[in-house]
Amino acid sequence: MAEAELSIIDSLADIDPAQWQALAGDNPTLAYAFLHALHETGCAAANTGWSPRYLVLQRDGVLQAAMPLYLKDHSRGEYVFDHAWADAFHRNGIPYYPKLLSAVPFTPVTGGRLLAHNAEDRQLLARAALQVAQQLGTSSLHILFPDDQDKQALADAGYMLREGVQFHWENQDYADFDAFLASMKMEKRKKIRQDRKRVQEAGIHFEHLAGAAITDQVLRFFYECYVSTYQAHFSKPYLSLAFFRRLLAETPDSLMIVLAKRGDAPVAAALNLVGGNVMYGRYWGTLEFVSGLHFETCYVQSIAYCIRHGMARFEGGAQGIHKMSRGLVPTPTWSAHWVADPRFADAIADFLAQETAAMNDYIDELAEHLPFKAIETS
Numbered sequence: 460m461a462e463a464e465l466s467i468i469d470s471l472a473d474i475d476p477a478q479w480q481a482l483a484g485d486n487p488t489l490a491y492a493f494l495h496a497l498h499e500t501g502c503a504a505a506n507t508g509w510s511p512r513y514l515v516l517q518r519d520g521v522l523q524a525a526m527p528l529y530l531k532d533h534s535r536g537e538y539v540f541d542h543a544w545a546d547a548f549h550r551n552g553i554p555y556y557p558k559l560l561s562a563v564p565f566t567p568v569t570g571g572r573l574l575a576h577n578a579e580d581r582q583l584l585a586r587a588a589l590q591v592a593q594q595l596g597t598s599s600l601h602i603l604f605p606d607d608q609d610k611q612a613l614a615d616a617g618y619m620l621r622e623g624v625q626f627h628w629e630n631q632d633y634a635d636f637d638a639f640l641a642s643m644k645m646e647k648r649k650k651i652r653q654d655r656k657r658v659q660e661a662g663i664h665f666e667h668l669a670g671a672a673i674t675d676q677v678l679r680f681f682y683e684c685y686v687s688t689y690q691a692h693f694s695k696p697y698l699s700l701a702f703f704r705r706l707l708a709e710t711p712d713s714l715m716i717v718l719a720k721r722g723d724a725p726v727a728a729a730l731n732l733v734g735g736n737v738m739y740g741r742y743w744g745t746l747e748f749v750s751g752l753h754f755e756t757c758y759v760q761s762i763a764y765c766i767r768h769g770m771a772r773f774e775g776g777a778q779g780i781h782k783m784s785r786g787l788v789p790t791p792t793w794s795a796h797w798v799a800d801p802r803f804a805d806a807i808a809d810f811l812a813q814e815t816a817a818m819n820d821y822i823d824e825l826a827e828h829l830p831f832k833a834i835e836t837s
Contacts, residue, residue, distance in 0.1 A: 461518040463580075465587050467528075468513045471495045478522040482574035485735035487713040488563045489570050494527065496705040502698050503564035508533045512559070512595075514588055516580060524575035526584045527563065530595065532556045536697050538567035538777045539603045539623065539794045544807060548598065553800065555599070559592045562603040565697045567625070567777040568732075568739050569604045569792055573612055581609065585616035589797055602795040610793050618795035619804075621811050622818045624825075626780070626787035628762050628773040636763045639786065647784055647830040651759065654751035661749045663726060665756070666718045667764050669733070670711040678703055681716055681728040684744025698742075703730075717760045719745070719752060729757045737772045738765055758785040780825070789825040791818075 471479065476491040483489040496502075503509035509529045516524040533556065534541055548555035561572045573581040592600040602613055614620055633639040640648050668677060682700045689696040707714060713734055719727040727745035731738050743757050758775060762785070765773050775787045783789070796811075798804040 463523070463583065464517045465583075466515055466517070467591065468515055469511045470498065471511075471513070474515070474522060474525075479525065482522065482525055482571075482576070484571070486568070486570040487710065487732040487734035488566045488568045488739070489527075489574070490710060490713065490734075492709040493706065493713070494563070496702050496709070497564055500699050500702040500705060502702050503529070507697075508535070509564050512591070514584060514591060516575075516583065516587075524573070524580040524584050526561055526573055526588055528588065528591065529560045529562070529564070530557050530597070531560050534558075536565040537562060537601075537603060539601070539621070541601065544599075544803075547806075548803065553598070553803075557595070557597055559588070559595060559597045559600040560603065561588065561601070561605075566741075567604060567792075568774065569606055569625075571609060572602050572605045573609045578608075578612065581612040582616065585612050585618070589616070592797065593799070598799055600797040604792055605795060610795065613795035618797050619808055619811055620815075621794045621796060622815045623792040623794065624789050624818065624822055625777060625792050626775050626782040627790045628758075628765070628775065628785075628787045630765055630769070630771050630773075633766045636766055639762065639766060642832060643786060643830050644832055647786075650784060654754055655759065657751045658749060658755045661752075662721045663719050663749060663752065663755075664721075665760050666720065667715065667760070668718055669715040673707055673711065673714055673716055675704070675707075677716060677718060677725075677728075678707055680718075680725045681730055681742075681744070684728045684746060685730070685742050686744070687746060688742075688744040715764065717756050717764070719756050727752055727756050729761070731761055733770075736770050737774065738770055739774045740776045754781075754785055758782060758787065762786060783825065783828065783830055786830055788829060789822050791822060 471494060479491040487493060498504055498511060508531055512528045512530050514526040514528050515522060545555040573584045575581045575584060588600060605613060682703060686696050713732055715731045715733050717729040718725055726747060729743040731740050738761060740757055740761055745752060761773050775782045798807055
């Protein structure tokens with residue numbers, strides 16, 4: 460085997476897209492086009508506090524492994540919250556930022572972070588990232604939403620693990636949406652039907668637009684809705700219209716929009732990412748309030764689409780215990796952490812041990828309240 464050459468790059472421009480895709484697989488959030496668009500449109504760039512420091516491993520000039528890394532001077536857009544850690548550092552007169560982060564910016568989707576063809580190179584990346592963090596003099600290194608094989612590699616390399624929870628829908632080979640409803644407890648089934656009726660009585664109907672069916676006019680309307688959601692919470696959106704336009708131009712098949720309309724006039728929209736027989740619920744917005752519209756547009760319509768197209772899973776995004784009533788079930792997520800200062804590392808390790816036990820209890824409690832009928836066993 461040729462000798463491995465590790466280097467740090469601040470742009471994907473010099474990386475062969477096909478070689479990157481061979482590592483990234485079919486997760487749309489790890490696609491070359493997705494990540495490169497985030498950087499090239501300025502959404503995840505140095506001036507927004509996301510400075511790319513990608514760790515790449517090559518042999519004979521061919522990309523063999525890679526790890527998306529960012530030098531960060533804040534904790535926004537991450538969905539794994541470490542503000543209390545940053546505050547503890549600050550109160551003790553120790554800088555927490557910059558920190559080193561491995562994640563897909565603004566995207567709480569589990570996937571590969573140690574992108575490699577084999578376990579040996581995954582381990583190599585996990586250890587090399589620690590050396591990069593030390594060389595850069597960062598307070599800490601954080602890997603967000605790694606998949607199971609990366610989680611194991613990170614634990615083996617000495618990272619501390621942190622457990623979280625999201626809510627995902629799993630397709631049980633439902634023949635149609637009515638079959639899915641029939642699998643639910645009566646009160647949950649009744650609630651969904653009541654919500655759907657209210658939306659219908661408001662004159663709302665839906666269109667599912669995928670790939671080339673998404674016009675620039677539809678995309679601009681979606682973006683207006685997306686911005687309105689942030690404005691309603693007195694904040695600014697992370698992503699630009701240029702970013703979404705670039706995705707539509709370069710990877711149209713990764714996009715699906717649920718468009719809510721009254722007559723010919725659009726009212727609300729949700730944009731999902733699609734890849735590997737999985738749909739990822741990502742962004743939504745509306746120009747008016749209609750009771751039940753949020754759940755119908757974001758979850759019910761997406762589940763119906765997945766059933767119709769035989770998709771295996773719908774991931775509903777970060778947080779949201781309310782999603783359980785729509786058929787999404789609690790699913791553990793993970794992050795991995797390394798902290799340079801041994802005093803803080805010990806304190807955080809103690810905290811994570813307690814938090815993990817509490818999270819496991821929470822997930823067990825949620826499992827007792829699943830919206831589905833009990834399966835009879837003989």
